[in-house]
Amino acid sequence: MIKLQRPLTRRRLLGTGAFAALALAGCATREDTTMREDPRLREFPPEPPLGTDAEMYASRVDDGFVLPAIPYERLDPRFRRQIVPDPTGEPADTVVVDIANHFLYFVRPDRQAVRYGVGLGKEGFAWSGRAIVEWKQHWPRWFPPEEMIARRPELAKYKAIQIPGKNEWEGGQPGGIDNPLGARAMYLFQDGKDTLFRLHGSPEWDSIGKSVSSGCVRLINQDVIDLYDRVPEKAPVLVTTEMPRVA
Template sequence: MELNRRELMLGALAGAATGAGLVPAEAAKATSKSSWYAGTAVDNGVTFKLTNFAVIDQKWHKQMVKYKSSEPAGTVVVDTQHHFLYMIIENQTAIRYGVGVGRDGFQWFGRANIDRKSLWPKWTPPPEMLLRQPDLPASVAGGAPTNPLGPRAMYLHGDGGDTGYRLHGTLEPGSIGKDVSSGCIRMFPEHVIDLYQRCPIGTAVQVLPHIADRMPQLDAQNG
């Protein structure tokens, strides 16, 4: 069930405040693929691997931060340079999530809106991706262990229609904080589930340019 705006704001404050302190900042680095995960959970009938946040750098954890922006509350801002996604709340605050972004030559920047949302979405590689990687399947069912979208996807549309870019989960926890995707914004499965609940259809999304000399908007955690 979708949450109303007040519930979204109150939930954001409570959820981010409790989530930020779950794991010590001095958490150990991952040493193997298996160490990225910590058990499983069931979501809408699908069993998936839980992220082992004990081996994830604290800066990529979900947390409440100070964030100055001219964008209104409820807007999603993606800072591709610093690999953060901000869900703007109120009073110059935001929920910050670590993300993986597009690699060199595959980035997309601009404004869009979330036009469609999907639980455990089916993945269909676009034609240009199939040309680069002809061994890819034509599609992967939602919830399949090899589906790279994970538990949620939010589809970005602009003035020209579907941009082809999404906010979605990932099967590769180690890709968060890196330039790795074909342009989409990757999130930890737990984080994309959380963000999905906070973003009704029509949510405005701004993806900021990945320019090395752009002055960042500082927040309380990375300032």
Template sequence: MSVSRRALMMGGLSALCLSLTGCYTVGLPDQPPLPDETFDYELAYAARKDGDFELPAINYKSFDRRFWRQVVDYKSGERPGTVVVDPYNAFLYWILTPSKALRYGVGVGKAGFAWSGDAQIRVKREWPIWRPPLEMIERKPALMKYWENGFEPGLKNPLGARAMDLWQGSRDTLYRIHGTNDPASIGKNVSSGCIRMWHQDVIDLFSRVPLRTKVVVLGKQEEAS
């Protein structure tokens, strides 16, 4: 039975069956099927309406294929359902089994290298308001105007279409997995920001991961091979 058909039969949960490792089902119900050999990238990265906003198409063919959304071989000691961020190779992995993961390309700012370790997704926001961190305001005082009321949701908002806020215990780390108003930044180290994804990809991830999902941000010595 194909992965996509089985996913539909199991209520949309992502299911991946491997002969040696068995079947694993992870994530939220009614999520989209996993990408497979018949996956339609033109449709996945096409222009689309999301809420009140019109998302532009992603010119994905201008990027290295490794940054396209795809299921890959990936050995991890983390449990299925965990998100692993490798900022040094510009990848985000959503663990499916001990040997498979759904991988997305990401862009990483200086803030994305500022810490490593474990966190949880404690807040998920659609078309979020953005308030610049105080450290960013110190570097760019003109951003102070967004501190009180925030930058309104929309395509120009630095957080883009979705944001997933990372917490450690009761503390908001102020680091986010979020969309981007600069699609060309995927696969690159950019001047500011945390972990950024194409709108279509962050919406896809958002539809899969529940609150309290564990997120592991790798340090330099741990970067994936």
């Protein structure tokens, strides 16, 4: 039996406050006033180095599970974790999934972004739009949705069974190295409803840069741990097909 709980994290919002400040700054005559009122224009310390590829993708122990090292040499360099100039124009702390290029950006307040390679939904299962990270979970239990069970009856053994009158479920596949949700999951909600799409880890590192999943956004486990630690609860998420192609 598992009880789904939303972890308490500090929510960092720019949102409407930042846009209101920007509007006020447009009437100011002194540059330093603008700098104070728009956090996106302030000077920020540089992002600490991410480390070498070998360090980022080394084997590690996490919550008692041993994550194998990723053979990053076999991964297209574009899809390795890196810091890049922010191409999204979104507020800080926004997660942007770039479907066209199989990238995920976590927007920083200094006009930079941390970029990760992702695997996406195959044709017919892709989803786009705006949502929020409603809650986050370490080594989540996986419950296949009903439509997936209909396509793959062998997954019925993992069906979620809600305990009457409680926000608790029995069943599902326990968290672990072979779990399809990997080491972390972030659950996307839209207008207060679960979209059934997740940002999550995956043991299948070779799916990164491809469209093979049933709609969710999957990352290398080492990358999803890094992303999870950066993303606040209620962070805005944009999944878009409108980003220009990257050569």
